[in-house]
Amino acid sequence: MFFSFFCDAQQEYFQQRVNYKINVNLHDENSSLSATEEINYVNNAPQALDFIYFHLWPNAYKNNSTALAKQLLWQGKTDLYFSKPEERGFIDSLNFKVNGKSVKWEYDKEHIDICKLILNEPLQSSDSLIITTPFYLQIPNAKFSRLGHTDQAYYMTQWYPKPAVYDRTGWHQIPYLDQGEFYSEYGSFDVKITLPDNYVLCATGDKVINADEEDFIKKKISDTEKEIERRKGIKNEASTEDFMPASSKLFKTVEFKQSRVHDFAWFADKRFYVLKGELELPHSKRKVNSWVYFTPKNLKLWKDAIEYVNQSTTFYSFHNGDYPYNNVSAVDGSIMAGGGMEYPNITVIGEVSNAMELEMVITHEVGHNWFYGILGSNERDTPFLDEGINSFYEMRYLRAKHPEIKVAALAGKDSTFKLFGLNKIPYWKYQEIPFYVNLRARKDQAIALKSTEFTTSNYGGIVYSKTSLVMDYLMDYVGESVLDSAMRIYFDNYKFKHPSPNDLFKTLEAFTGKDLRDFQKHLIYSTDHINYKLKKSKRQEKGYALTLKNKTGSILPFNIYAYDKNNKVLGVHWFDGFADKRTVTLPEEAHHFKIDGIDRMPDINRKNNSIKAQGLFKHERPLRFNFLSSFEQPSKTQINYSPVIGGNFYNGPMLGLALHNYGFYEKRFEYLVSPMFAFNTKTPVGFAEFNLNFYPKSVFRSITLGTKAKTFAYDFYDTQFMNDNLGTNFKDLYLNYYKIAPYLKFEFKKKDPTSKITQQITYTNNNLFTDSLDTSAYQTFAVSGPIKKNNYTFINQLSYDLNNTRTVDPFRFNFSLQHTGSMAKVSAALNYQITLTKKHAIDLRFFAGAFLAGSLEERSYYAFRASGYNGWHDYAFEGNYLARNERNGVGFSQFMERDGALKVWSPLGQTPEWMTALNVKSPKFLKIFKVFGDVVVGDARALNTDKFLWDAGINIVFWNEIIEVYIPLLYNADIKKTLELNKVSFPNTIRFSFNIHKLAVKSILQNSFF
């Protein structure tokens, strides 16, 4: 039965063959190549071809409108977009001939890194032809992507004209991209590289024997070994900058040959150290040479790298099938932009910070020889077949070799490093982190998408991480040896071919004997989530009856582990998936049970997986306190704590404790409570926040019902005058505010997840309880001292926010309607940044606002303010002011850029009618300086003789949008008069913003690290 399936598949499957002969000269004086290429193209398709698509991928670096430049920009990388012409690269001097005759060819209309050869006569099925062309390559700077040079170090990848894949679904002409590169035809390469003879050269394939080159490499290896020995004794060596030697005047030509590969890459560096090793393949016992190449700077890091190459090659061979080539190499590419990247036989390794990380990256990249090199699936369309499956084996390698090392090692710490619970997660489990960050925020995407459809964070968190977790869960279910034998069959049947997801799952189904349709439906082709819950346990005559609930409806098999009270496993039972509710019986006399006992299922909520067999609190999870925050431990109720300090003019210094459950993953219920003690007023103060997140299926990513609360003193009644005159001894009376603001927030789901636009609507009900002096009790002040009363007001706000975080010209827009029972005002603000260069931008802000209703008195209280908000203008108590109600000193100088946002203070332009403003900030100069300019126009009654208010001056940015200082130098005449009238001297015109309320612990934890 299996047999007939494979025969069927092969009838429609075909694969072209492309054999290359390339002669190339490196001109390192100007970092260019000149070359000739001869391609033997074999048409194995059942039909004739009229044309052949070619990739000219070096043209991806030609200008800032290529697909690569656009993708890099989308990833937030602006190097290529803002590159100088001399940094870019391109391919030209092409002159295609087919069977010796000139042929018409044209660039693709959209992509200059694709062209089309129009054949003079059709290439018949089973026929072949010879295509030749010279080409010249200007090598781009290596800071952009993966083809390039840094000084005279060369990373030659995707560098030659290459036919696109033609398969049973048609042509796959694709522009070069950084995220999800490869799909290529198999064939053979014979490449002769000519370059100055002091370069160390490494490449795909076997080197054709060349006595001089052998001697040169042998000498390099012995130099390397001596240098390692010499530097063993040196403990704290000064970091050595790599010195680039001059190029030799003599040239050498080195030839490499390889068949059954789909790509050819080479690397050349005059500084490279070289180590050579050997390994024996586990199945065939054939010997393979292993090589590592690295720069002097990284010698200490790389000295054991042969071991990593050998062990990973052996590991992958054992589990999947023997490595079919003679050489396997890893190259230090830490000075290029692309990071680790795989090519047949040879992999380049990006910047790593420690030996453990180097081993992990080498393992991953060596592993790509199987999942990309030998099994040549289409990475552009189904990236999980190589990145994902390969990450699964990388994870297994780390688990087998380093079971005891914790994820703390990723941060360069040893496994006892406690912060954030990094000592609790095994290193091999690091893939869970990026996956759960996206999953719990409901920002995850389906595994089976095309590489261009993923957000950058899901390209890691789903393609790599979720695939490896899902495969691990499958292995837990079918058993390791069953999965291994299935994967060896997959390897044998599809090696040197282009397998599809269907080929993988058909093979897995056939050789595991399991129906994997639900597995694919829920875990590969959708964002369905898993959440089984253990609801009840009930004593039976023998063992227990457990009631489970499937909370998501994804019908997937699961196991239940039974444990004794020392956490020893008594039994493991697998069950088929079910929808809704089910009761199962387990025979063990267990102390507790757990679904997915060893955490292999990508269950969205592992907290409800356990239950105690007996007792009143079967779901009890013991408390665990963590400093700052911690990764989740589902078996514990985690409370995070940290000390909090603060201070303001009234309360004086404050000290307290923040307790919260904010973690790296979003939670349904989140809280932060931060009580503090104020030393001046000797009162409790503080703030708190609670929110409950709901995740509807459509329209909104999340709906949040939350409350913010805070209380501090905001003014005081000074009793000194009273005490001096009346001989009393009353204490100053401090006035407090209490704010409780429940809100409902709707964050829209993005139609296209890769979009940079987020939108949300929030409705907030600000309840303000503010103390004021009880003036009705003035007469008794002499006896009782000053008395205060508390007033209640509210102001509600409906706001719509749109934020476009695109790399060039990002902007955000806010519309808000504020109202009380009788007053209503609307305003809109657009903050638009004009990006000029990589580091320079002009900031623009447009503001407009008007009142819709309210008495003049009420509107005056909520007036639009030309000079932004001082503390006493902040009627909703949004900001944190150091001296909220003081009209001099710090209280006078601190402001928030609201409404007109003039940086200079003026009592002018406080309008109960309408206001518009334009605010401009120049690009930064001298690192922290900007020039600002503002113009405000409002209702004429709020102005004097000048029709509009304006100012200009210097802005010092200490911390963008958090701590900034403004020095107004120029302003209109009316403002000048008001400053003179109010006796505001030049130093007092300097104002600052201190927007500490914009720093949210929760979003820092959940958005900054991943």
Ligand SMILES: [Zn+2]
């Ligand atoms: Zn990879």
